[in-house]
Amino acid sequence: MRYGLIVLLALCFAATGNCQPVYFRHYQVEDGLPNNTVFSVFQDSRGFMWFGTKEGLCRFDGSAFRAFNMPKGDREFVYCVAEGIHHTLWTGTRKGLYEFDPRTETFTARAAAQQGEVLDVIAGRQGKVWFTANLKLHCYDERSQTTRGYQSNISAIGQGQDSSIWASSINGYLFRYNAASDSFHCVNRGQPALAGTVNRIYCTPSGGVLVGTIRGFSFLIRLPAIIGRYWASRYRRNRCTCETSCTTVPTNTGSRANRAFIASTWKMEQ
Template sequence: MKKLCLLFIAGLMSLAALASGSNLAFRHYTTDNGLPSNCVRDIMQDSRGFIWFATDGGLVRFDGQRFRVFSLSKVEGKHSQDDFVSSMHELDGKIWIGVDTQLFYYDPETEKILAPELHYAPACTSRIDSYVRDMTSDKDGNLWLAVAGNGVFKVNSVTGDVVNYEFPQLSNMVGRIYVDSRNDVWVMGNQGRGILFKLNKSDDTFKPLQLKLDGRPLHVIAVAMRPTTCG
């Protein structure tokens, strides 16, 4: 039976153990090779095979031979005049881009970076106006964003409707967001607050999940999710 197993990592894993017996080859890319900055905050591969880098010097696309840099400093509607990119995620062919103050997307048809039109729910007390730490999507076409100091935002990628979820237990400092194969949404705390939350869809609120080992609370610092055969 196919199930989703959650692997809760409460300590550091040995990279040597992971690489044991493997012949790994590495190539080192820096500003000497065309990167606009050596500070890379996120990496992803899109559905067309391009590798994308979120850097302090802009959004970068790599085709296996050359780097192409997309500057955000002069994008219409951008609040700040820098090229800082913090996170990325592909949804429906678009590359969604999190920066230090807001959300953008790259349109592959026009090769332009644009600002989406967002519609905040009346209950929203916060805005996407801070560092976008993490980003993912669910099977319903929603983007999920972790925004420093402002909690979590759900953004409908079609309508632009936005809902905000606050986490007072974490001072709204959310580290990571995950969506599993059952379309359940999970949130992990940041800055030493190792608390895991799961979205309760019946009342649209996140509930803390207390993990214990031998009766003692586990301090979660990382989560890995993968489909596997359990039991």
């Protein structure tokens, strides 16, 4: 078997001009990162870049990195980062959900009853912090400081431009939150389930939903139907098996407007 990494695949949703060359500068432990394994990248409202790594949370101000340890000096896995209404950062770790205050540079454990591995977190615009802990979806209210549990077997969550909340199950079903009933409703019931466990959801500015699965597909969904299905590899499906999901990153300006970049790992059998 040979292993490869598809770094970037541009998926165009509208006609665009010629692509410009893209250059990368690599940052590693020698540059100040606490660990070369980076799970998540996030830019806050002040412009700082935050990285969730295998050894804690790290901030980059454009010139230097600074790492922040968890309580008791632990260097915990930080899988995901989001910014709340009070401009604090919500981080998902192996030990649960933590709120980081950049002003005091301290972490506070939240939603104590739902401790577990938190792989996904979204800070809603109404003070709702949605997160998955041990494959169950929860919502922490920043104002009331209470937590409510919702769906089980949830593999990924996402937030639309209209503040809509989306969730996907490990068996390929997609759910949308209904605020009026305070519940989630399946949007692809009666249709074939998505191919494989969903690991990433991205809502496009135009109202579509991109879904990345462990089989390497990315689905473009406009309710009430799935209108597109894409294979994130130039190799034929029967020769290539994805090991992780597609990951979408928005690009909204310049010649790359209306595109999404998809990353996935794959193995090819000879």
